Amino acid sequence: MVKAEAVRKSFGRLEVLRGIDLEVNPKDVMCIIGPSGSGKSTFLRCINHLEKIDAGRLSVDGELVGYKERGDKLYELPDSEVCKKRSEIGMVFQRFNLFPHMTALENIVEAPLRVKGDGRAKAEARARKLLDRVGLADKVDAYPNQLSGGQQQRVAIARALAMEPKLMLFDEPTSALDPELVGDVLDVMRGLAKDGMTMVVVTHEMGFAREVGDSLVFMDGGVIVEAGTPRDVLSNPHHERTKAFLSKVL
């Protein structure tokens, strides 16, 4: 589903990604862990072209991200194409980023209504179903600031799911939450994984990674230091840097 080959990205002089190679299979859950500044969030944002990569190849579902290849030449995609591609990938942010001037329901129907062109009745029916699925059926008309962090994040997940994405990206979805609210969000993600959603999750929740993840990647300094099954990497790390990191967080 996602394939990265030697992906590089710099911000000015700072090289944040220094050659990332990885592959996420359909219906798999890949967790990415690593210290802050290791480039894991940047990599996630490259997948839906919120950041432009400088070198390498990055493709989603067999199609290059942000470019089209014809012959041996790359053509930059126009905005409309980039938007269409993004609409097929859901993203959940650390800071939720719900639209504060809209109710939970309005947040969820906005994109299906205006990007996909669904009818209002259809979009609202599905939004209510999604809210029910994330356990917030009674919060349809609540504004984001009337919701707790955990509730906001669950609305944000419902908002991303409303576009019926083929891939979901999670950027530290529980890092901004009170500990007691983390569980609800992880439950929703666990359910998604069980239903066969392809997911790339940047996280600090080692328990979640071990239990739900099909693969685990440890990043540091813009490179993948170690990758494998969660059990292997977490219980039996080979690399010194992985050991050092895990000894601090576990």
Add this chain to the structure above:
Amino acid sequence: MTEIASRPPAPGPQAGRRPEAIKAIPVRHPWRWVSAVVVLALAGDVVYTIATAPNLSWDAVWTWLFRPFILGGIVITIELTVLAMVIGIVLGITLAVMRLSPNPVMSWVSWVYIWFFRGTPVLVQIFFWYNLNAVLPHIGVGIPGTTFGWHVGTNSLINAFIAATLGLGLNEAAYMAEIVRAGIISVEHGQTEAAQALGMNRLLVMRRIILPQAMRVIIPPTGNETISMLKTTSLAVIAAVPELFTRSQQVSNVYFTVIEMAIVASIWYLVMTSILTVGQYYIERYYARGAQRELPPTPFQRFRRLLFTFHAPPPTAPDVSVFLPSEHR
């Protein structure tokens, strides 16, 4: 002793009962009363001096205050204000979006526009439009070098009213553009990213996500601009547009009641700006939804609170518990 202190208190006869509300004598504020007396005395003196000015004809003021000639001027003042602000806001939003566009041509055009229209006096701009026919007797669109196209006499297209509207509106657009731009920049970048991640294009993100949130920052200075515009319309006197101030002037030119007519005009300007001030509160409240848990008080509530705070706290404190997230309730 420590053993006793660390033990939870045994449930006594007071258990389960709410503590009584505190009844204390509030702090006295004698200087508030003193300052109030001083201010009232000064204000009274000013009013008395003006009211009893020997050559001031209050009869003229009351006579002209409600004359249809003056009331008709008010209508034109309001028309000018509304039209100029509509042009200013619509064009201002367009200019702000252009200014922030990744397209360098757009951004540059917007910069030059703002530079020019903010850099020349609005009085000169009205004057310019009003006298345009002196150098351009005909204007229109067509293909250069051919007779094909559409032309019209400048005077029939730009009369005094349109000259004033254009002058005020185009000038206002430059200021509104900067206000709107500040509002757009104030919206957190995560909002744009979240909207983009859903597949929304630039225009949609701007219209549905950024601008509605920017409104909270844009509305207060826009209210200010509207109030300012209401008074700036008096510059239309240079184009002899028959608005409130022009008509007051015309009356005083005939009856030599200069100050009287200035008072008439001032009274009406004050009435109109007061109404706008109240309206502004309600619009601000509307756009604060979702941003504040507690809406700002209405003018009436403010007035009530002001009356009460003069020597005592407001009778009702805001009920905080209502706004807590349900999980903590």
